[in-house]
Amino acid sequence: MRMLMVLPASCRAVVLFLLGLQALLAASLALAHEGHDHGAAAAPLAISLVFDAQGTLWRASVKDGHVLVDSSPDNGQHFDTPRVVNPDVQKIGVDGDAKPKLAIGSVGQLYVTWTQALQKPYTGYIWFARSVDGGKHFESPFIVHQDRAEITHRFDALAVTRVPGQAQDRLYVAWVDKRDLLAAQAAGQSYAGAAIYYAVSDDGGASFAAERKLADSSCECCRIALVTPDDGSGDAVALWRHVFEGGVRDHAIARFNTKPVAADALKRASFGNWQIDACPHHGPALAQGGDWGWHMAWFDGGTHNREKMPGLFYARMDGEAWVSSPAKRIGDGSKQAGHPALISRGDAVWLAWREMEADGSRLYLMRSQDGGRSWGQAEPMLSTAGSADYPMLLMRGTQVYLAWNTARDGLLLKSLETAP
16 A cells, blocks of 8 residues: 655745756756757847958858758848858758858858758758859858768857968868767777867868868857958867766867877866766857957856856966966856857957847847957846857957847847947
């Protein structure tokens, strides 16, 4: 015979609270793990935007299995007829941390990358296409990497630079790759996370050299922040969430180029000591900090920071000594402050992020005039009800814009104060 124990009301309340908390934590980890469904609801909203030298706004989006590129002469109020980048229908990975990437070349070329989702779960190929006639049409797309196994090649990042004395643009494409994990498993060895691979084109995207590994043990599904400094070096700098010893998921940074990656290239960039056996789907932001280094923003789970609360953080990274400043908390962690965007011009820095509201979300902005040493107050910028993409910061000449793609209000573009 089963015995039914009746608890006092106060005890029942505690039990219900604990059960609810357990369910919430389980749901959070389920969403954080790579195995969750990558964003059906957010798929149409995940876009990339960039201004060209003439002030035209270009947009890359996904619809009905095609990557589309269109342009606007009036800051996003009206767009022309989209160009279809991939003629053949593909299942394209698209959500907040996985979206088509769009970059402008030195003389108006358009470069696009995206991830094709393959039949096996969490597998993909990284595709590339370019337009050399100002976006009138795109050449036939091709897969960037030479490895064609049906494994994880996902979360592509794209950056473009021009090397002095070189006739064509140099392009970097980086992505999350699991070939080393599978090789280790086949050999009966342990391997944490995935890896970061990259490929380089020195002919303006006509072809790419064989891919190289940048680092082992990256997080499995957080976006990579990839930037090319404007110092004429032709290098690239990447910031990503890394799996350090003991399962700690902090951030790593590395500067690299077309030469083999040095053994000491990887430097630790954040020190939150967040230990979690799951991927948070929450990539960092990176911007050049003049000639001294880098601005970084990232999300931390809060298990070891002072307030014991998840949230956003900002720090400066010295580009020579590779030492970071003490991390500064940004935004309201209780409102899920996250998904930062960074942009800089000289000593001026803009940092945007998203916070959740009862009926939607709101974008906030902070500005620094002294290279990130001090910051003004956080200001609410844009709000919407319903679903929305992550914030983007864009530069049109010397004017900075905050961009946000929303379900209810469409594409929102707000010019920001740029005067000292």
